[in-house]
Amino acid sequence: MKIRNQVKLSFMSVPENVPLARSAAGAFAAQMEFTLEDLEEIKIVVSEAVSNSIIHGYDNDPNRIVTLLCTIYEDAVLELVIEDEGKGIPDVPKAMETAFSTDPERMGLGFTFMQSFMETLKVESAVDKGTRVIMTKKPPRRVAASSELISEEN
Amino acid sequence: MKIESAVDRKTLIIRVAGELDMLVADEFRRKIDTLMERNCTKNLVLNLKGVNFIDSSGLGAILGRYKNITMGGGKVVLVGAPPQVRRILELSGILRITSEFETENDALEAM
Numbered sequence: 001m002k003i004r005n006q007v008k009l010s011f012m013s014v015p016e017n018v019p020l021a022r023s024a025a026g027a028f029a030a031q032m033e034f035t036l037e038d039l040e041e042i043k044i045v046v047s048e049a050v051s052n053s054i055i056h057g058y059d060n061d062p063n064r065i066v067t068l069l070c071t072i073y074e075d076a077v078l079e080l081v082i083e084d085e086g087k088g089i090p091d092v093p094k095a096m097e098t099a100f101s102t103d104p105e106r107m108g109l110g111f112t113f114m115q116s117f118m119e120t121l122k123v124e125s126a127v128d129k130g131t132r133v134i135m136t137k138k139p140p141r142r143v144a145a146s147s148e149l150i151s152e153e154n
Numbered sequence: 155m156k157i158e159s160a161v162d163r164k165t166l167i168i169r170v171a172g173e174l175d176m177l178v179a180d181e182f183r184r185k186i187d188t189l190m191e192r193n194c195t196k197n198l199v200l201n202l203k204g205v206n207f208i209d210s211s212g213l214g215a216i217l218g219r220y221k222n223i224t225m226g227g228g229k230v231v232l233v234g235a236p237p238q239v240r241r242i243l244e245l246s247g248i249l250r251i252t253s254e255f256e257t258e259n260d261a262l263e264a265m
Contacts, residue, residue, distance in 0.1 A: 015177040
């Protein structure tokens with residue numbers, strides 16, 4: 001599939017870069033016809049995936065690298081890829097269960113949000129090699145505004 | 155994130171502004187726990203009017219305070235969450251366990 005636009009962001013695994021990553025993804029997605037609610041959801045899923053990489057993938061080691069790749073394809077699909085080279089997830093299906101968390105102060109909702117806010121979610125992970133989260137979302141089909149319909153009739 | 159606090163008898167009022175994510179979750183947690191202890195308060199009114207983003211780290215920090223406070227016999231109530239934040243609170247299930255009020259006064263009256 002032909003790529004219409006792409007941005008790659010590589011950053012150190014420090015919490016300060018979580019807001020940066022989600023804002024960048026939100027700003028990138030804003031060039032497509034997403035609703036404000038969609039853009040909010042995109043920021044949340046990027047925040048979740050990047051937080052997971054820092055907290056779980058790298059055990060809060062600040063000196064590692066997380067990569068965010070945002071792509072818009074010709075057929076108006078947004079793809080977000082968040083990748084780390086951390087310790088990996090031994091049991092992906094279990095990690096993706098709702099309310100599964102290794103930390104009592106986190107809610108274990110990260111993957112649930114990714115599943116419910118995005119159209120597709122794929123998690124590729126290998127122990128001691130890293131994790132790659134691939135998500136896609138399409139803007140809602142454009143409905144002509146009522147004012148446009150009226151002006152066409154006139 | 156900015157946090158302001160006030161005390162009304164046995165209730166701590168916390169006004170949060172900004173983004174509640176993993177960057178600030180620890181500070182949020184620490185500040186509330188310290189203020190609860192220092193003021194010997196039992197209940198918490200969490201005013202979220204100024205919050206413009208929340209993810210599962212922020213939700214976890216709220217849930218953690220809820221667990222601690224209710225275990226001590228106190229109440230946690232929420233005030234003024236903007237629509238986009240309220241939606242995430244609802245999806246997380248937090249709204250099923252906490253009460254919500256439009257104003258701090260309404261919340262304090264219910265304590």
